[in-house]
Amino acid sequence: MAGKPITISHLNVRIGDRNILKDISVSIPPNKITAIIGPSGCGKSTMLKCMNRMIDLVEEIDIEGDVHIDGENIYGSGIDVSLLRKKVGMIAQTPNPLPMSIYDNIAYGPRIHGQRKRTDLDEIVERCLNTVGLWSEVKERLEDPAAKLSIGQQQRLCLARALAVQPEVLLCDEVTSSLDPVSAKHIETELSSLKNDYTIVFVTHILRQAKRLADYVIFLYLGELVEYGPANEVFFHPKDPRTAAYIEGVFG
Ligand SMILES: Nc1ncnc2c1ncn2[C@@H]1O[C@H](COP(=O)(O)OP(=O)(O)O)[C@@H](O)[C@H]1O
Numbered sequence: 001m002a003g004k005p006i007t008i009s010h011l012n013v014r015i016g017d018r019n020i021l022k023d024i025s026v027s028i029p030p031n032k033i034t035a036i037i038g039p040s041g042c043g044k045s046t047m048l049k050c051m052n053r054m055i056d057l058v059e060e061i062d063i064e065g066d067v068h069i070d071g072e073n074i075y076g077s078g079i080d081v082s083l084l085r086k087k088v089g090m091i092a093q094t095p096n097p098l099p100m101s102i103y104d105n106i107a108y109g110p111r112i113h114g115q116r117k118r119t120d121l122d123e124i125v126e127r128c129l130n131t132v133g134l135w136s137e138v139k140e141r142l143e144d145p146a147a148k149l150s151i152g153q154q155q156r157l158c159l160a161r162a163l164a165v166q167p168e169v170l171l172c173d174e175v176t177s178s179l180d181p182v183s184a185k186h187i188e189t190e191l192s193s194l195k196n197d198y199t200i201v202f203v204t205h206i207l208r209q210a211k212r213l214a215d216y217v218i219f220l221y222l223g224e225l226v227e228y229g230p231a232n233e234v235f236f237h238p239k240d241p242r243t244a245a246y247i248e249g250v251f252g
Pocket residue numbers: 015020038039040041042043044045046047058059
């Protein structure tokens with residue numbers, strides 16, 4: 001499996017009369033982790049939602065510019081948004097398991113996309129739970145409600161659910177912020193090993209986390225892309241004084 005490149009060109013997002021993202025252009029490489037960093041309210045989640053068109057659900061939204069995933073313009077005519085969201089999975093800040101069993105949480109997506117055979121579903125459930133290190137913890141109670149799991153386990157379940165439909169891109173929005181440190185570490189380790197197979201875009205406002213995980217870094221400030229580059233360059237040789245100030249902890 002391989003991830004797909006994402007190319008964003010002149011992306012402008014307005015909500016009502018406010019410019020939320022201002023002329024963003026950047027190319028995000030496959031099989032790497034790209035972190036979007038910046039202080040709260042600078043547009044990180046909005047930028048992420050533009051990559052699987054979850055942004056369409058926002059009222060009074062006005063989007064200009066292009067987002068190409070693997071060469072295809074996802075804002076072009078004839079795009080099947082539900083197929084797009086299968087290819088571009090998203091994991092939210094707060095774990096949001098479906099109100100059903102552990103097993104059915106994972107099987108839900110594959111079933112919607114036509115997978116019916118129990119043996120195939122069993123195989124997908126075991127493989128995805130294994131990938132996130134949850135299989136040995138839950139294999140004896142797959143029919144239990146997902147809500148019975150700890151918050152950290154629920155977030156790993158949500159990651160497994162995203163993987164079950166074989167996405168090409170994983171969008172992660174502050175996915176460890178509601179977790180205890182041990183669960184957060186689990187998720188970080190899993191994302192690091194998953195990057196071989198996916199394009200991972202990872203929003204965080206925790207700089208140390210971005211330093212641990214990111215191969216590339218995008219620094220957003222007040223809706224503007226201030227700096228983009230390999231993580232080592234952005235963190236240790238920032239070109240823009242605003243990036244330098246943010247990394248030094250002057251604000252944010
Ligand atoms: N649905 C919405 N309606 C109105 N304003 C919004 C909406 N979503 C985000 N915003 C505004 O857009 C700006 C960027 O938000 P967001 O992308 O969530 O930032 P971040 O994820 O960096 O904290 C903020 O000023 C926020 O108030």
